[in-house]
Amino acid sequence: MGNISRYLPRDFIEKVKSSTDFVSLVSEYTNLKKAGKGYVGLCPFHHEKTPSFNINPELGLYHCFGCGKGGDIFKFVAEKENLTYYEAVIYLARKNGIPIPTLSPKESSEIELLYQIYEFSAAFFRRQLVSDVGREARNYIIERGIRKDTIDMFQLGYAPQEGNSLFKSAVKEGFPKDLLLSSGLFKEKNGQVVDLFWDRLMFPIFSATGRVLAFGGRVISPNDTRPKYLNSPETKIFHKSETLYGLNFAKQYIRETGRALLVEGYMDALSLYEAGFKNVVASSGTALTPSQARQLRRYTENIIIVYDGDRAGFTASIRAIKILLEANFLVKLVRLPPESDPDSFVRKDGKEAFLALLNSAPDWFDYLVSILKKKYSLVEPANSILWVNKLAPFFSSIKDPIMLGAYASALGSHIHIQPDEIIQRIKSARDTRVEIQNTKSEIDPSKKRELRIFYSIFCGTECVAPSEIEKYKEFFLHYPGILERVLEEIKEGRNLTLDQLYQFFVDEPDAQSVFSQFSFSSLPPPPLSEQLRELREFVIMDNIKKKRDSLRVASAKGDEGEQIRIMEEINKLYRMLISETQINTA
Template structure:
């Protein structure tokens, strides 16, 4: 586990504009930077970075945070991966907290395996580019496949020389231990103690994790020797589990999230050729049967998968089984096939980017239509086979967790197969009865209850009041974030007896911390913020101010729960949004709140009180009985008392009473 001291050093050192500048082209905009959103397609910049506040906000997607959250959103790093990335960027040594000897040994072993794998990638690349054998065999092969130098570099492609133990000796000579060369599968140690390079004489495809670490390799032999496998993969290890990895996910993750779709192919060269053709949101299952873990990797980035198959019918029938697994994960599936004799690799080579995109868009079919067209050829006029086909399609539909989607697909199947919906629904029910467990039944019941929920129809008047309360509570959070730990002068109105014995209001000025004044004011009125998000942030902020002597925004964001971070950055970057929209040019002038912090805080608290008291008065009015003999003295008396409060607020604010009534 990374020590707190290291994390603190990373936060103190990292500059949000430098970190984001590695991924987004930023331009100076006053004291801030602006750029195009990396999360959506847009032509006008809505992405703002504040070097002063050390935060960013993407107004088109609603995302925001600090340098760490940007890496987690954009690069899909985990929190520790983001810390390690920044530590490496700024040359910060990572200290680990105390672990047991067993934990240290395990962590050290895994890290050693990563280091060995990363050395191997650099070595294979060097051989490819800088040796006669590598250039003559490996580089020539890649060029024949149509790969450019930039593409070869982007995917880290390499070549492992023919020699029996050339790589192993080189690694040992560089100080890497045989234990980890063997555990990663790069070196095979025979019973007699002799070493052998696993991938000798093969072009090399490194396989990366989502964060970019090298997990293993795929190697392709270039001779026609039928005694050896054409493709050879690294064996399973502590860092490489082929059922949990997708080839190309590191290079594709940003494009997948941006386009909200992932193309799934079979082989390494399919991915590379598509990428080179300008379609970067593509990954491969690397020749293995698709697994739930692989699908969940994509599910972190998008709900949409388009499976690309070549024109081989036998291969199609084998591969189509993976579609049911995708449906089970609640994802949307389309299927696209290529003409006979073509696979994604060859088709991408033959076509321009525009032609390829057009083909994919026009030929991607919904999985029901695809399955029907594929299997109907086999069924032809055989009623028994057709019945089997229909059951197969209904089985696929039963995998879909969303009830509405299932209903739509049942209707579509009914139309395509010319069979009644009732029969399909009955078949679906039989499948559910047979296959769904008790947990599944409970989930189905929950979905049923949810489907019959009635959404209350709010009146415009109610919605307007909710909006006012939302804005006032949001302002309170804004004041805490911007000025919470600052000292400001506030006016207290006290009741005192004068020389004539009359009770009068006397104004006294006192200095408070802003957060103390806000807290005391809300406590005095026993007010709790209505919005759950604001209430959570408020409680977190008050706790932070009471525990810490100073308020450092970057440190606060570091500890803030993730569900609060987007809202906090939205509030903090509100003024930057005004500048982004160039409001002053449109003759919309925004008050600079730091001109009089005490006055701004007092006005906001008084306005909130006014709004809440107005609500109480309305409730009292509605409780007054219209009956002639009814005793309404109590609600009328209370309403009069609350009206006096309104008058007091009005005097203090210098506003007319009708504003919120």
């Protein structure tokens, strides 16, 4: 997105950061212990047994020496909540009750304007629901047993029958027509712009931080022949496969209860929330995706699947098991009676009956074994191998070797086959990966040298004139644009801090991790002048190496002219290397 300070005032960003207790915030995701001036804990970004995650509250930085992730408080929130850096600032501002600055359309990014269009639309639909035109929709909700406080919390609304009322209101509000068309809420028909949703009960779909991303619309009349549900198309702010309906409301209760309930539809989630099961999320009317599973895994490792009781619900739950196992969940299932869904069951049978189902929910393995027993009797010896083959795809999804061994032992006790033989059969079908991959990656050495120079500039440990840095501009191969902006800041006499350093590199996650690594180093950075000379030497030597490679190719081809030209370039580079006069003369 570029430099965040172009979209939000710098003093606003500073206020948000100073108002947030970094340690308390991170403690929502992992347990921290005091260690010297900082805190340590198990990394919330990768699986580990020995704490390697460090926080420096004084600097407002974190770094994991295991996976290499690091950054400031906004980067942490962005990583954990799947947000952009900009959205992380807004998220923390709202969390701390800090008013968001109002930006004009020219100042707002396209992304921010899309958010504003969807929030405006949600408010429009809410107004229609409580007006005379929304009477039928209100009656429908009341009949489903949804109370007013739940309606208000989930911001349910109504899209009126008039086919372009939202569009007219949005244009009157001042939103650009081209952006309205790209929002997915409108379409052109016979030369006219019309609303995508009309005569539907509207369910706003929120991000994990509570911003409206999209809508789901349901027909109200049983005589309506249109598809029962209609969802917003994907946009720059809405990716269906990555969004869980109700997560913004449920995440607190998921952490408190230690488990999540996974349902299919909007009304299922609403009815369970209404009944007091507030740790419920829905897969937004689509089959569960790996991205949704990974997002939910940030809040708990325990999940209960509560899909519809029909054949389609059974098939969807079987598919969901594999995806959830791949995401390292402990999975249980509730099988509802045929023709029942969570919404109808809890309304008909009540809260206590549903709670009893949850408390007796079998583990995924026991659930599947009960099905296999009915279909493939172990009286037939050949069915033992059939059991292994049927369960192999699920076992293959398990990454933890101890858990895999436990399930292999459980299966072995049923079919009288040794667990090692079961595991070996599974391994032969795929390459077992028993450890979560280390996400730490090596960064280009020349890029790291440039980043260390930027870090030293913003640390403020020494003063170097812009003219001195400018002599080395040609050797900044990775971040020349950022260098120009930094030099402008220095020339204008602005005070540079580490907080601002992260804002300059907001779109460079590798850079932010390197900066956090530097901040936790016990060794001070070398003098800036020395680093500049080292960068120059490194770049020149790297060019010489590349020229030598080219020389070997030219020699193999017998191209004497090309060899002479390359040798001259190599000699020129060597003269640059041994002579500092080009850099140090005034």
